[in-house]
Ligand SMILES: Cc1cc2nc3c(=O)[nH]c(=O)nc-3n(C[C@H](O)[C@H](O)[C@H](O)COP(=O)(O)OP(=O)(O)OC[C@H]3O[C@@H](n4cnc5c(N)ncnc54)[C@H](O)[C@@H]3O)c2cc1C
């Protein structure tokens with residue numbers, strides 16, 4: 181071998197021997213300046229992803245019958261994180277003895293967040309939302325998760341033309357998306373179909389009409405009223421065709437399940453690729469049940485052990501919250517993984533179509549309590565809430 | 567390039583006629599490196615120098631030289647060097663400053679044993695390890711960042727404190743994060759010595775990571791993506807390339823993987839997964855403002871797609887069904903590493919792998935009771951290195967405990 185016959189010689193041995201003394205000297209020659217206490221990129225990570233924030237409700241105003249707007253400011257910082265219009269944040273509070281958390285689409289724009297303001301539009305439906313509408317007052321304090329979620333425009337994936345279809349309270353993410361477009365932060369052209377029963381049921385009409393000047397196209401679709409200047413009925417494919425080329429648009433849908441089912445049927449003949457239609461995720465709730473069986477749920481959080489009643493028709497997360505156990509959650513739809521917990525024993529089932537676990541998590545026994553229902557007594561290990 | 571030493575040499579001879587001799591010498595040298603390292607591990611680093619000289623003379627001879635110095639000495643044609651050095655970005659240091667021993671031992675393992683990964687990705691290994699830890703009686707607490715390491719003074723740890731104030735008394739800590747964070751913030755100030763500060767300051771952060779993940783709605787075959795792994799550079803000169811990687815705008819390097827070409831079942835029929843990784847060799851990314859953050863990610867992602875399409879001829883843009891990008895900010899968020907560094911300290915020049923290994927014991931003396939594991943530790947970054955350093959530091963900590971009992 182050529183190499184053996186002297187490519188390197190005796191000096192190479194010496195050099196090798198010097199590796200350690202050289203390194204020792206280099207380490208000792210480092211600057212004695214104190215090490216940095218923080219780093220720019222990590223600071224940005226903390227600003228954009230503060231985890232859980234302390235917030236105060238600053239204003240409540242009615243939007244339409246059965247729906248109010250809630251405005252918050254941060255107590256632990258001046259600004260809310262910049263986010264992607266369409267995302268949600270989960271609000272956590274203590275409602276009637278339960279520690280509850282619910283995700284709400286953010287209505288205000290990312291620029292407003294930087295200015296220190298974040299708003300939700302909340303319909304008076306369900307346990308926590310109902311409580312908010314009835315009981316919450318300016319000055320009340322809550323905790324809020326950072327903005328999260330994948331329901332937002334993607335420049336490299338979506339058509340420039342987006343068609344947003346809102347049903348009722350589903351208008352909320354689109355108000356933020358329209359504002360963000362108007363503020364120059366999003367490159368899309370937005371056509372919004374907003375369905376409600378009557379004019380009176382339309383929230384944010386004034387704001388949306390004002391946004392027309394900034395390029396928003398909005399079509400109100402009233403099911404129970406025939407009024408000039410408003411479309412009547414539902415957002416059928418025929419109606420969509422009147423305003424846009426269905427095949428050249430990306431769809432964003434937010435509304436009740438019935439609306440999704442309806443639009444699925446309307447759009448089916450176009451055989452659009454999956455990527456063309458995105459739906460906002462909804463919380464996984466309780467199942468209807470006549471006389472649900474109730475099991476014992478044992479919960480480990482670090483070295484503490486809790487116990488709760490767990491009805492077979494309620495998610496493990498809801499049972500923990502009812503019992504005041506501080507379990508983490510964000511999306512409550514199975515997808516974000518924030519509630520991910522170790523399964524230790526017992527039978528369970530997962531809400532249909534909502535098993536968002538990673539394959540390895542399934543293999544090694546992890547569950548997402550927000551979409552998991554007990555079928556026997558169960559034992560799980562839950563990470564502490566932040 | 568194919569796997570297998572002979573196949574690799576043959577292929578190289580085909581594309582660079584006249585390279586056979588130097589390539590053969592290269593692999594022989596790499597084998598010696600590998601054997602020397604196996605010997606060193608088998609005696610826990612306490613090598614016998616006369617045994618080393620006798621059995622692994624070329625290991626010692628080549629040991630203090632860079633990749634480019636050794637390949638030059640072997641008389642390898644430049645074109646062959648360029649191809650062989652394509653893997654440099656795996657270790658993140660240009661070939662003028664990367665130790666030959668480090669590169670040689672990586673390349674020989676890569677070429678003889680192929681690249682392997684768990685079907686369910688690194689998450690599967692992590693969970694297998696965590697299950698074994700539970701089986702053996704260990705506990706794992708997630709969502710529980712350590713914010714303080716309490717100590718009475720240098721070398722006298724008393725406990726760690728979690729973000730919610732929970733105190734865990736201990737005299738021993740194995741830290742999986744960077745010495746910069748430990749000596750710069752976590753460890754109580756009165757226990758931090760000038761020596762620790764100097765030693766941390768002397769070291770250089772390696773690349774800050776940026777990755778793009780695409781879920782495509784057509785199969786790899788339909789899109790014409792035939793390889794599992796692509797390296798795309800601006801230049802084959804790793805020194806110049808490294809320099810271009812300092813700035814977000816001038817960096818167009820990508821290491822790109824189409825997982826389906828290794829594991830066809832990894833995504834549903836008729837789809838495929840493609841992911842791209844690059845690194846920035848400075849903190850240029852820190853100039854991105856919050857309001858420009860999402861656009862800045864899109865710009866890098868857009869460039870990655872453009873370069874991939876240009877170099878491979880595969881048109882992927884229209885097939886994007888899912889997309890997610892992780893920037894240095896994302897890595898800072900999830901891993902906590904300073905500036906979003908993903909490869910620990912640069913294993914370059916005086917801080918190369920071999921010198922670190924030879925100083926393992928001495929480094930641990932910097933602060934008795936505190937050891938490091940993972941990408942910032944003595945074995946440098948990469949999965950297997952991170953695991954091995956954890957194994958080393960874990961066993962050594964058990965040794966420390968046993969000594970205390972005695
Ligand atoms: C995109 C990409 C591709 C890669 N590809 C490869 C490859 O193909 N092959 C290969 O070998 N290597 C690869 N690597 C490198 C490899 O992933 C790393 O070297 C390895 O994961 C390092 O492991 P680690 O445990 O040191 O650090 P990490 O995996 O970063 O883990 C550090 C952990 O410490 C936690 N932590 C930090 N601070 C604290 C604190 N104060 N309290 C509690 N916990 C804390 C973090 O939350 C994190 O979980 C790749 C890396 C990236 C980013």
Ligand code: FES
Nearest residue numbers: 510512514517550
């Ligand atoms: S809260 Fe998101 S998966 Fe459970």
